């Protein structure tokens with residue numbers, strides 16, 4: 105089924121639910137066009153819309169996918185609870201200038217019997233989120249590969265919010281000699297500093313308040329770095345101390361790693377990534393900041 109929504113941005117967005125519809129829409133656009141692709145799990149917010157805007161400004165055609173990818177969730181994680189609102193998402197995507205919205209069912213992406221995965225091995229997928237979510241990145245790289253194969257984008261847009269995802273995808277692109285260009289967009293935050301996330305909707309008032317400690321502790325880390333501190337141990341301890349002042353916050357990880365390779369470092373001598381994951385009840389939030397000489 106292909107649907108046309110009312111025109112809110114001087115063009116009409118197409119919606120493809122099947123691979124056949126997706127291919128037919130792409131053919132209609134013409135294979136000579138540059139395609140900017142924004143993969144998402146939906147429940148769109150301004151972070152997603154910033155990626156769509158960037159894609160739209162750099163390409164002839166903007167394709168957005170909404171797919172809550174089951175293979176990147178482990179049993180017991182929030183796959184079923186993940187927030188979904190397709191009607192709202194499709195309106196937002198269209199208003200942001202999306203040309204084609206791909207909204208497949210899991211069975212379309214993973215037909216019965218599918219057993220092929222793409223996995224980036226090594227420390228890069230084992231650290232940070234890889235520790236508490238050991239199968240997560242295998243699901244991410246598999247679905248991104250699959251979507252790249254189907255859409256064949258010129259450029260693909262990812263948020264720095266998911267810094268490890270960016271590092272893993274860039275490595276996959278290099279390792280597999282893929283030709284898509286990866287564009288990384290800055291983290292979009294609420295006015296008070298909380299990084300936008302589809303999962304923020306799960307925070308109650310108290311947790312929402314205390315969740316500010318993620319961005320605040322990272323800002324303190326940046327200030328410490330700015331004042332000349334280069335010891336990872338000292339900066340990490342400062343972040344941990346600040347987060348543990350919040351009674352509802354349970355630290356999943358706090359780490360400072362080489363920005364590009366995510367290798368362990370003791371002293372910051374080149375760009376470093378300070379990254380945190382913190383649970384508030386069942387809701388796990390992540391945030392990060394780049395420590396870099398200005």
Ligand code: AMP
Pocket residue numbers: 143144145146150151152154155261262263264265266289290291292293299300301302
């Ligand atoms: P998701 O729907 O959470 O899988 O995210 C889809 C894309 O949006 C990913 O590339 C994310 O990194 C990006 N994204 C999510 N939140 C933000 C944010 N607050 N700022 C910038 N990009 C984001």
